[in-house]
Amino acid sequence: MLAKLDQLANRLVELDELLMSEGATANMDSYRKMTREHAELSPLVALYRQYGKAQEDIDAAQEMAQDPEMKEFAQDEIEAAKARLAELDLELQKMLLPKDENDERNIFLEIRAGTGGDESALFAGDLLRMYTRFAERNRWQVELVSESPSDLGGYREVIVRIIGNGVYSKLKFESGGHRVQRVPATETQGRIHTSACTVAVMPEADEVEDVNINPADLRIDTYRASGAGGQHINKTDSAVRITHLPTGIVVECQDDRSQHKNKAQALKVLAARIKDVQLREQQSKEAATRKSLIGSGDRSERIRTYNFPQGRLTDHRINLTLYKLDFIMDGDLLELTNALSAEHQAELLAALGD
Numbered sequence: 001m002l003a004k005l006d007q008l009a010n011r012l013v014e015l016d017e018l019l020m021s022e023g024a025t026a027n028m029d030s031y032r033k034m035t036r037e038h039a040e041l042s043p044l045v046a047l048y049r050q051y052g053k054a055q056e057d058i059d060a061a062q063e064m065a066q067d068p069e070m071k072e073f074a075q076d077e078i079e080a081a082k083a084r085l086a087e088l089d090l091e092l093q094k095m096l097l098p099k100d101e102n103d104e105r106n107i108f109l110e111i112r113a114g115t116g117g118d119e120s121a122l123f124a125g126d127l128l129r130m131y132t133r134f135a136e137r138n139r140w141q142v143e144l145v146s147e148s149p150s151d152l153g154g155y156r157e158v159i160v161r162i163i164g165n166g167v168y169s170k171l172k173f174e175s176g177g178h179r180v181q182r183v184p185a186t187e188t189q190g191r192i193h194t195s196a197c198t199v200a201v202m203p204e205a206d207e208v209e210d211v212n213i214n215p216a217d218l219r220i221d222t223y224r225a226s227g228a229g230g231q232h233i234n235k236t237d238s239a240v241r242i243t244h245l246p247t248g249i250v251v252e253c254q255d256d257r258s259q260h261k262n263k264a265q266a267l268k269v270l271a272a273r274i275k276d277v278q279l280r281e282q283q284s285k286e287a288a289t290r291k292s293l294i295g296s297g298d299r300s301e302r303i304r305t306y307n308f309p310q311g312r313l314t315d316h317r318i319n320l321t322l323y324k325l326d327f328i329m330d331g332d333l334l335e336l337t338n339a340l341s342a343e344h345q346a347e348l349l350a351a352l353g354d
Contacts, residue, residue: 001096005048012041036104044095051088057081097348102203102279103169108145108272109201112157114177116195119184121150123306124197126329127178128158131171133331140164145265146253152186159269161204168203173317173340175201176301182308192309196302203279205271211278213271219243220263225254242266249273318343 015038018024025031058081065074111127113120135142145159162171179196187193205211225239239254240262251273253266305314311325313336320339322328328336 001092004096005044005051005092008041009045009048012038012045015041040099044092047088047091047095051085051092054081054085054088058085093349094345097345100169100172102172104166105168105203106161106163107167107171107201107203108159108161108269109171109174110157110159110199111155112198112200113150113155114196114198116180116193118150118152118154118186119180119193120195120197121154121156122152122184123154123178123180123195124150124156124158125154126180127197127199128155128160130329130331130333131162131174132160134171134333135162135164135167135331137331137334138164138167138170140167144255145269146255161268168201169341170337171201172203173303173337173344174199176303178304178306179302180306180308182306200276202272202276204268205275211271211274213244213267213274217245219245222259238262240266242270244270244274247274247277249277315340 015034019031019034019038024034058078061074061077061081064070065078067074109131111124113124116123132142141163143161143163145161147158148156150156177196177198179194181192181194183190184193219242221241221243222237223239223241224237238257238259239252240259241250241252242263243250249270251266251270253262253269256262256265303315303317305312305316306325306329307314308325310323312321312323313325313328314321315336318339320336322335324332
């Protein structure tokens with residue numbers, strides 16, 4: 001581990017020199033990659049330097065212990081430094097765990113109403129508000145990509161793009177089935193109904209790399225947008241539907257009045273969906289060798305229950321129950337996302353030990 005850390009410390013010095021060089025910004029793609037790598041390495045190398053300092057403190061205290069008058073004081077110093085060294089060792093192990101290359105990416109968040117009819121569509125709207133409020137707390141930007149509103153409010157399907165630092169790392173465990181238990185507003189006898197939505201969190205693909213889409217594999221249809229938008233929106237074929245023939249993935253976008261902008265946005269969503277399929281194939285291969293604590297993220301897999309009469313949220317993957325549903329629905333997801341990340345990290349450490 002220490003040899004690896006030495007290597008990373010040297011790499012950080014190299015990146016410092018490259019980023020300060022005169023032609024650093026000549027290639028912006030390369031520059032962005034270097035700044036991203038620098039940001040990832042800096043906290044790790046800083047921690048490694050603290051580790052080195054703790055080791056130096058132990059060595060100095062051991063020398064001091066040779067003096068009979070200083071022996072007791074030195075022993076206290078040694079014990080304190082060793083405890084600090086053990087803490088830093090664990091932190092370094094965590095930071096050296098395999099990084100998810102998508103953690104810093106923006107995401108496309110898709111929410112679809114499932115079983116439960118109108119109540120499911122209303123819950124889809126509630127989930128969108130929950131994630132939007134969480135984004136606001138993190139100072140992330142939310143862009144509506146596509147929506148299919150239901151008659152009584154809420155959404156049959158809605159797709160948003162969330163832009164900011166570490167969005168995917170915070171929300172990547174949200175994919176799956178979300179079940180809600182509550183009394184619908186239309187229920188006259190006070191009976192609790194159960195309905196469900198599916199959530200898909202997909203990292204945004206880089207425009208320059210990641211997903212290579214062959215134009216020959218695409219069928220692009222244009223049509224007139226439906227819904228609100230004034231007279232203009234129904235006079236031109238601005239809506240775009242793209243079908244990726246090899247996978248059968250279909251993406252529609254009609255949010256903008258410009259056909260060109262709708263096509264560009266639809267292609268971004270398509271790239272993210274293709275990347276998502278590739279990620280799931282990779283994860284299923286890894287899951288064959290060891291069970292994932294956080295689950296496969298399968299859309300049909302029920303990951304969480306929101307029980308409104310009891311004010312309770314339960315995440316079934318990590319057996320976590322929180323009695324603060326009102327706060328959670330208002331975007332207070334930090335305790336939940338931190339718990340999911342911590343379980344995932346513990347699982348990786350255990351696998352590393354094996």
